[in-house]
Amino acid sequence: MKTAPGPGTSRPPSRRGKAGRALTRALPVSPAVILLLLFLAGPIGYCAYIAFTDLQLTGQAESSFVGFDNFRKAFGDEAFLNAVWLTLVFTVLSSLIGQNTIGLALASLMRRASKPVRTLTGAIVITAWVLPEVVAAFLLYAFFRREGTLNAVLDFLHLPSQNWMYTLPILAVSFANVWRGTAFSMLVYSAALNEIPKEITEAAEVDGAGGWRRMWHITLPMIRRSIGTNLMLNTLQTLSVFGLIWVMTRGGPGNRSQTLPLFMYEQAFQKSMIGYGTAVALLLLVVGSLFSLVYMRLLRTEV
Numbered sequence: 001m002k003t004a005p006g007p008g009t010s011r012p013p014s015r016r017g018k019a020g021r022a023l024t025r026a027l028p029v030s031p032a033v034i035l036l037l038l039f040l041a042g043p044i045g046y047c048a049y050i051a052f053t054d055l056q057l058t059g060q061a062e063s064s065f066v067g068f069d070n071f072r073k074a075f076g077d078e079a080f081l082n083a084v085w086l087t088l089v090f091t092v093l094s095s096l097i098g099q100n101t102i103g104l105a106l107a108s109l110m111r112r113a114s115k116p117v118r119t120l121t122g123a124i125v126i127t128a129w130v131l132p133e134v135v136a137a138f139l140l141y142a143f144f145r146r147e148g149t150l151n152a153v154l155d156f157l158h159l160p161s162q163n164w165m166y167t168l169p170i171l172a173v174s175f176a177n178v179w180r181g182t183a184f185s186m187l188v189y190s191a192a193l194n195e196i197p198k199e200i201t202e203a204a205e206v207d208g209a210g211g212w213r214r215m216w217h218i219t220l221p222m223i224r225r226s227i228g229t230n231l232m233l234n235t236l237q238t239l240s241v242f243g244l245i246w247v248m249t250r251g252g253p254g255n256r257s258q259t260l261p262l263f264m265y266e267q268a269f270q271k272s273m274i275g276y277g278t279a280v281a282l283l284l285l286v287v288g289s290l291f292s293l294v295y296m297r298l299l300r301t302e303v
Helices: 015-050 069-075 078-112 115-130 133-144 149-156 169-194 198-206 211-222 224-239 243-248 260-270 274-300
Strands: none
Touching: 015 274, 069 078, 069 274, 078 115, 078 169, 078 224, 078 260, 078 274, 115 169, 133 149, 133 169, 133 243, 169 224, 169 243, 198 211, 211 224, 224 274, 243 260, 260 274
């Protein structure tokens, strides 16, 4: 026989009470969720549908479902494979190596520099970062073009010059992206280095550890999470770079600097093949997701 709970005994919450509390907690974030569904998940879902159709901008009354034909066409297209390769080269050179390494080096050097040097260096680097992408692209175009600043300096030093935008276009745009985006890495690493206790580095220095050993065995392991976060953000940003390359080379000469965003734009809006271009965009999204998974795994791993 069940007995009624005493005055000091609390009843377990009912399912209706739990549901009410969950609903109350969800109400403040519901507007943000609705906006994300409308303006993020909705367009992504619609683009995923278009990628499986033969939709075109002109010359077509209605589109039809073609399944995986667009994706099979992409992997059989030499221009697409070339764009994938150049995208990887551009990302590795300008993000994984360039921005990440130079940003860490600048942050380490500025940590030991005097205040006027830190202020001047930070102002110069951040100025390149805050410039509009089109402005930065025109500046770097003027630097690398045949009659540009770089060749003028080489001629003054009696060194051989060349048409950098023609001979090494992917290196030119990679350098431009490094010049423009290094400030972000520098700021991330400056904040991370300031969190390292000075007692640890001073103790290692007393024990006879040189600068490189302290960097490899102390600094890098302690800021590994910042490195992973910086690499993830830089990589995703670099994969989507369009305006910088378009202004400097338009993917040329030929297709020697045509990364996936430029290839996607060409197929979708210049050749009017919206379905095929959207399929390429989805493949670019997959590439970014793979990079993100690697970096998230790095961030979850304990030091």
